[in-house]
Amino acid sequence: MHNLILAILFSVSVSVLLKIARKKNIIVEQAIAFNYIVALSLSYFLLKPDFKGLEFTDYIAQSDSAPIFFALGLLLPSVFIIMSKAVEFAGIIRSDAAQRLSLFLPILAAFLIFHETLSQSKIVGILLAFIGLFCLVTKPNREQSAVNFKGIFGLVGVWFGYGIIDILFKQVAKSGGAFSATLFISFSLAACVMFIYLLLKRTQWTVPSFIGGVILGVLNFFNILFYIKAHQSFGSNPTLVFAGMNIGVISLGTITGALAFKEKISKINWLGIIFSLTAIFCLYYLDKIWA
Template structure:
């Protein structure tokens, strides 16, 4: 349970860092680039990916798997940048909730792509999730909130697609540490290539912010993996606990620390999101 708590704390800490970045003169795009350098190094030395088990040469020659790695390399940094905009415009509360509600896209994929049976309980959970998302995306006429609504929609879509890609890689038999390492390396190449093309002027705060971001990002993933390992008999507990924990802690942090205003409709969305995750958790425990 300690690993799960630490994963939740690291995930929310990432959002907090994105929130205060501009105040600390941290250029987010630079921080994201350096983040993937540290995350790649940590994943290599801590997770010790097994490239022999991956069958790397044959693996990358398969067009489908090469496409998945390439897609991850582009999506990971792109969605990270969109997440920073969502936090800036819409706040930590709605950004974290939108990210966590993205789990329902891979759940839908489980039925459509991977052939899982759709039960009435799971259908109720999915419907609740989409209603929750609509409430979270509800916005006033303010232009900044309009931008936030668009960013939230892309956060939800982007993280959902990323999760589906990771599930597809896992289905192919690839070791997760090796997959994660390669995805981080490709993401770093994409970000640095983009910034060099834009003739970025590098800053010290951007580098320091990237190191902190990379450490938090990696620890979030590491503790999440360890939580699944320590609670291997109850994966749905980890899945639900992580998402509920981030939504709740993110809401408290945004409201108390950053004085973010949450409308009644947005609050209803957060509560419906928690209810949706609990419904899926309950039915997975009962019938899974």
């Protein structure tokens, strides 16, 4: 459980950094690009990826994990870009809701792809998790305008993209010790995609964005590392990790927003936190008791 808790803490730290980025003159797109350089460096020096005696390009061509790291390498930066467009055309509230409710896809995959056993306590936990999420993402209605086609496309992209990334990280966890090479290559490809995107935009590079990117890279690396380790710890219970990570981040993020940024928590948001904690109890403790 400690790996999941650490993953949640690092994920919320990433959100806090991105929230204060604008005030610190950090261009988020640049910080994301530099973040991947730091993440792949940490992957190389801390995880020591094993390329099985092959050259880097030969390993990419011959590895069974090639579909996974190619998908992650493209999706990680692409979903960020799609998220920014969704916020622009549909608003931050709808975009955040789409990201959180993408939990539906990995939960579905837990039973259809990873063949998790569906118990009574898990059914109750999943229902409570989604009720909690709906309560947590419910905000005062400040967006009266309808969503246009670009907004709908962005929201669908956010929902689908984040859901698929969660599923791919579970697949990475299943590779055991080989996950370090997959992570290293994924971060390398993501860095290439992000830097090409910024070069095409002819961005003006800034020092604060570089510094922010270094900090973001450290936080993001450990967020992903502990998330994968959590999946390895609960190999037969991916639902717990999928749901626990999602509702843990938004619950802690909501409390952090209230304490650090004076954001208001409505009664329905507090109710969502209670439902979320109850869902974790059902998915972990109650499932162990009834097993």
